[in-house]
Amino acid sequence: MPEELSSRSKEHWKRTISFVSGIRRYGIIVSLFLLFLCFSLLRPDVFPTLGNLISILKQIALLGIMSAGLTISLVLGDFDLSVAAVATWSGVMIAALLPQMSMWLAIPIVLAMGVGIGLINGFFSAAVGISPFIVTLATQTMLRGLTLWYTGGYSLYSGIPRGFIMVARGTFLSIPYLVYIMLFIYIVVYVLANHMAFGKRLYAVGGNPTAARYSGIRVVRVHLVAFMISSVLAALTGILLAARLSSGQPRAGEGLLLSAFAACFLGATTFRIGRFNVLGTLIGVLFIGTLNNGLVILGVPFYLQYVIQGAVLIIAIAASGLARSSIRASV
Amino acid sequence: MKGITKVFPGTVACEAIDFDLRAGEIHALVGQNGAGKSTLIRVLAGIYPRDAGEIFIEGEPVEHLTPWTAHDLGMRFIHQELNLVPQFNVAENIVLGDPYPFRFGRLIDWRRLNRHVGSVLADLGISIDPRRSVQSLSVAEQWMVAIARALYSRGRVLVMDEPTSSLTREDVQELFDLVRSLVAKGTSVIYISHRLEEVFELAQRVTVLRDGHKVTTTDVDSIDLSELVRLMVGGSPQKLYPTIEEDRSVGKPVLQADELTSIDGRLVDLSLEVHEREVVGLTGLLGAGHNEFADSLFGVGAQFSSGQVLLDGKPYEPRGARDAIGRGIGLVPAERRSQGLIGEMRIWENIILAHLRHFLIDPITQIIRHREANREALEQMRSLRIVAVGPEQEVRYLSGGNQQKVVLAKWLLRRPRLLVLNEPTRGIDVSAKAEIYGLVRRLADEGSGILFVSTEAEELAGVCDRVLILRQGRLVAEIPRRELSAQRIMEACYGG
Amino acid sequence: MARLMQLRTDLKQRFQDVALKGGRYGTVIGLLILFAVFTALKPTIFPTVRNFINIFNQISLLGICAAGLTVCLVMNEFDLSIGAIATLAAVLTAGWLPHMPLLAGVVAVLVVSTIIGLINGLIITSLRVSSFMTTLGMMTVLTGFSYWYTSGSGAILYSGIPEGFLHIGKGTFFYIPYLVFFMIGILLVLHIVLNHTMTGRRMYAVGGNPEAARFGGIPIARLKILGFMISGMLAGLTGILLVARLGLAEPTIGDRFLFDSFTVAFIGAASIRVGRFHILGTLIGTLILGTILNGFTLLDVPYHLQLVVQGAILIAAVTSAGLWQGLLQSVRLRDVRRGLPGGRRESEDA
Known part of the structure; x- marks a missing residue:
């Protein structure tokens, strides 16, 4: 009799727990649908149209690319605060280089600069051992200074070829190039993180650096590569941003920092709770994009958009954070 | 403790465990890994909330148990892991969680603190300067500090979760003497160890856990080592070591x-x-x-x-x-x-x-x-x-x-x-x-x-x-x- | 041969000891070098009492804001909302003071900022959201509120701020501005709280080893909430004093305090007690930043380049401290070995 009772109560507990964690795990996806439904009901004429959906995708493309890179460094617990400054810097640089050379030379140069900044970040944080938070805080301050100094605070817009601007404006099958670029980046980064040896090393170092070292993984190199990825994708974001704005603006990328972190953290609450993952980040980006788009369509003033975004971010993470805490207690 | 149950995702770590501790006794808690010993202790310490069951202290039911109410109730814990604050010196690590001595209202009186901790350490027969940084101590000395913390303000119940795994034999003997003198002064002790010989040396009663259930509680005198192992393992004790042929040839x-x-x-x-x-x-x-x-x-x-x-x-x-x-x-x-x-x-x-x-x-x-x-x-x-x-x-x-x-x-x-x-x-x-x-x-x-x-x-x-x-x-x-x-x-x- | 080896290790140890002592004061030495350089370059302007008072006056608000942040950092928690709290406090001060008695207005703003800190703390401790995300979200929310509040009046609020209030920002006592007294008083109080009261020591315990703190029965959640309230309140005070100094408020006015506060707090953690956040260190960090900005302004270096130098100095300070900390650990290893059972057995054998 007691045996029976205990197995039944075991079953009951198991079921309760898997149900609760199931809800939490897909909480962001569910709320994305709810958000969608909400906006669709409020503005059925504007929001749920094909044109608007494409425009949401186009709006999130840049944020998406930056967040994909940031996800990689966050897996290691490296807070890369420099991504927005790298993007801004790259936007200004591409605008400065384009009048002097071919687009196919300028873009690799700017991307290489991104890789270089990533190397600097990685060197100081992984090899020297300073907290990445401080290192990237410092590099972002320096880059911001350099950008403002180089531009004198003004936008660079002369001599940017039409071909370059078309990267951001052009469409194929009525879907903007930007969306293709973003999807391509996500596929690459997803394969990298989930199906390649580097991905295994990445999650191993992120999970337990000592054990990773004992397994023959070169921990410093993994950090370096991760910083390089997040920086080069930030540089790409900056280049595309310049294409979209048809100019290099000294403050263009600043707004992306918060949203990129928000997207990554929202993403860490789905699929595998508490772990940064590429697919999750994509969902996070979609969530933020939909929210922004819907608020604009509803005509909410921009300052209220701030308030709602911040609140939604905290609520979403708190909702899934509860699940995380109940799991953490068992470890 | 009565009917303690704790559930983790996918497993029930403790189920309906009754456990009682008499005043002034040393009660050993044994079981294989995953038997639920540490979980039970952590429930008692208020670290894990319990999913079912009741805890009574001197007959009074304890409703809401948190680490600090446990502390207030006079329960002291030495956990499996060393829990020292690396930046603090010995005195501050020992006083951690207890009130500091004050002067001028709410300011800490460092001299009195050092003197007090020094005298407590001397009472325990530990010769460590209270002002030393814990980072400069050896592992065994760090364990002595962790133990001294649990004994600093005397509690009614002292729970020791494998305190001897990092200690040398002499240190273990010193620790045992210490525990016995505390018990003589009226403290009750729950003692968890993998080293069964220690159980026989130190404890009066022993409780055996297996797979999250209680197997039995018995007097140590009425049981021998092989019987205890049998209770822990569940079947007849299996052969621990493999047989090795006498004259094996080795290679290059x-x-x-x-x-x-x-x-x-x-x-x-x-x-x-x-x-x-x-x-x-x-x-x-x-x-x-x-x-x-x-x-x-x-x-x-x-x-x-x-x-x-x-x-x-x-x-x-x-x-x-x-x-x-x-x-x-x-x-x-x-x-x-x-x-x-x-x-x-x-x-x-x-x-x-x-x-x-x-x-x-x-x-x-x-x-x-x-x-x-x-x-x-x-x-x-x-x-x-x-x-x-x-x-x-x-x-x-x-x-x-x-x-x-x-x-x-x-x-x-x-x-x-x-x-x-x-x-x-x-x-x-x-x-x-x-x-x-x-x-x-x-x-x-x-x-x-x-x-x-x-x-x-x-x-x-x-x-x-x-x-x-x-x-x-x-x-x-x-x-x-x-x-x-x-x-x-x-x-x-x-x-x- | 053996003696040669012995000599080598002896020399190495002596070098380590010197480096160790020097390293702790690396940032202080850096500050002195900065003073010397600026003095050499601008001997008539830089090293004057007036300019020193000026430096202190310039850094006073940053010092107050960074001190609050230090309390959070001591417990290993980030507060990214301080800049936004300062901004909101400034905007509210400029908006409310024309319609309220001075004291009531100031107190009301302080209460609001403390409540914001309380909310941060409650979310972090009870919902277990990381402080980074919580305060990031709070920062966004507050920025929205600041724009909202100012949107009716063309973004900048400046009219009707009482003269008596502005006097707080400009007045002096024995040639020393009130703001400097504010900063020194607050730093002193926080220094005493963190180092000589149980609350402060427990905050350090929470930051040093949260598990130990938890097992020791320290109310971690309560301390963290308190920390965020202090940090919120001081950020609010920073915003209030900012209005008193500038006589206006606009919705980006306090943003700089976020990154600057982090910079100086981390420079502080690289000084004197390496690897630990503490008020004295934060003061040193604030002074370094203030001296650089003051000196560069005197030398007519463009503001944007100052940002570059600021970043470089942050990395340099922390790198040098990191290197010394590496040495520190190798020395500690030596001590540990000395205390090991091996050493004790040696004496028994003898």
Whole structure:
């Protein structure tokens, strides 16, 4: 009799727990649908149209690319605060280089600069051992200074070829190039993180650096590569941003920092709770994009958009954070 | 405590456990790993909320138990892990959680604090300056500080969760004297240990847990060691050590170390050989250098400043785990959780982690052959009898013994030339131990060389072909198979 | 040969000891070097009492804001909302003071900022959201509120701020501005709280080893909430004093305090007690930043380049401290070995 009772109560507990964690795990996806439904009901004429959906995708493309890179460094617990400054810097640089050379030379140069900044970040944080938070805080301050100094605070817009601007404006099958670029980046980064040896090393170092070292993984190199990825994708974001704005603006990328972190953290609450993952980040980006788009369509003033975004971010993470805490207690 | 139940995702860690502690008694709590001892204690400490059951203290039910209400109720805990604040000095670590002495209202009176802590330490017979930084203390001294903290403000109940695992024999005796004097003053003690001889030495009553259930509570006098083991294991006690043929032939040398001295001076002129088909034990007292040698040889510890190592007759320089793995060395590290496993990765991912290169579709794209990796991991899980839902389960949800088997599987995936095991059975239950010993012997029979580093004389005598003894980093004795016994090893360690 | 080895290790140890002592004061030495350089370059302007008072006056608000942040950092928690709190406090001060008695207005703003800190703390401790995300979200929310509040009046609020209030920002006592007294008073109080009261020591325990703190029965959640309230309140005070000094408020006015506060707190953690956040260190960090900005302004270096130098100095300070900390650990290793059972047995043998 007691045996029976205990197995039944075991079953009951198991079921309760898997149900609760199931809800939490897909909480962001569910709320994305709810958000969608909400906006669709409020503005059925504007929001749920094909044109608007494409425009949401186009709006999130840049944020998406930056967040994909940031996800990689966050897996290691490296807070890369420099991504927005790298993007801004790259936007200004591409605008400065384009009048002097071919687009196919300028873009690799700017991307290489991104890789270089990533190397600097990685060197100081992984090899020297300073907290990445401080290192990237410092590099972002320096880059911001350099950008403002180089531009004198003004936008660079002369001599940017039409071909370059078309990267951001052009469409194929009525879907903007930007969306293709973003999807391509996500596929690459997803394969990298989930199906390649580097991905295994990445999650191993992120999970337990000592054990990773004992397994023959070169921990410093993994950090370096991760910083390089997040920086080069930030540089790409900056280049595309310049294409979209048809100019290099000294403050263009600043707004992306918060949203990129928000997207990554929202993403860490789905699929595998508490772990940064590429697919999750994509969902996070979609969530933020939909929210922004819907608020604009509803005509909410921009300052209220701030308030709602911040609140939604905290609520979403708190909702899934509860699940995380109940799991953490068992470890 | 009555009917304590604690549920974790997927498992019930404790179920309907009744436990009572009388005033002024030492009550031992024993059970294999995963039996629920630590969980029960953590419920009592208010760290885990209980899912069912009641707790009474002196007949009063305790409703809402948190770490600080537990503290207020006079319960003091020495947990498995050292819990010191590294930046604080000894005095502040000891007073942690208790009120400081004050002056001028709410300002801390440092002089009185140091004096008070100093007198408490003196009472306990511990000679450590309260103003020293805990980072400058030895591990044993740090444990003494942790113990002193639990005794600083006397509680009614003292709970000790494996306090002796890092202490030397003399320290253990000192600790026992201390505990007895506390009990004489009216404190009750709950004592958890894997070392059953300590239970018989110290406790009056013992409670046995198994698989989250209580088996029995009994007087220590009315039970003997083999009966206690039988209760813990559940069936008749199985054979712990494998049988080893007397005259085994060994193969050619795998590892030849010649006059190694490490940079930090913990190893001095150490020379040893490990042959194919041979299990060589390496031991010594805590800090003698045997544990450090395992890490250094694998390239993750202090480097060697002089001497040379030959692996299969060719020079080998331990520069990092990567080189070591490339040369066919495997290491089961001493700290399973912090050095051996990535807790939130899956079983199969952990198993292939050291050999990712062998699971790539091609070296350029670096894409992993998932299915094959999964299959090989599953094979290892079967042959090592790892109990898990499947290769997709995260290793942090496994019991200690199964986790250690995952670490072993990692190296068995590619048969190592030399497998170094550093304290492989620490904190593992009896049946998992037996399986690991069997596995080690099987691996040796199949041709690998094994360096079995351990501080447990018993198991070295049971599993090794010969045992080397270190003292202060120097090789002081070698005991061949026919002379091997736990007694003989201990004597050699202490320099008898 | 053996003697030679001995000599080598002795020399190495002596070098380590010197480096250790020097390293702790690396940032202080850096500050002195900065003073010397600026003095050499601008001997008539830089090293004057007036300019020193000026430096202190310039850094006073940053010092107050960074001190609050230090309390959070001591417990290993980030507060990214301080800049936004300062902004909101400034905007509210400029908006409310024309319609309220001075004291009531100031107190009301302080209460609002403390409540924001309380909300941060409650979310972090009870919902277990990381402080980074919580305060990031809070920062966004507050920025929205600041724009909202100012949107009716063309973004900048400046009219009707009482003269008496502005006097707080401009007045002096014995040539020393009130703001400097504010900063010194607050730093002193926080220094005493963190180092000489149980609350402060427990905050350090929470930051040093949260597990130990938890097992020791320390109310971690309560301390963290308190920390965020202090940090919120001081950020609010920073905003209030900012209005008193500038006589206006606009919705980006306090943003700089976020990154600057982090910079100086981390420079502080690289000074004197390396690897620990503490008020004295934060003061040193603030002074370094203030001296650089003052000196560069005197030298007519463009403001944007100052940002570059600021970043470089942060990395340099922490790198040098990191290197010294590496040495520190190797020395500690030596001590540990000295205390090991091996050493004790040696004496028994003898």
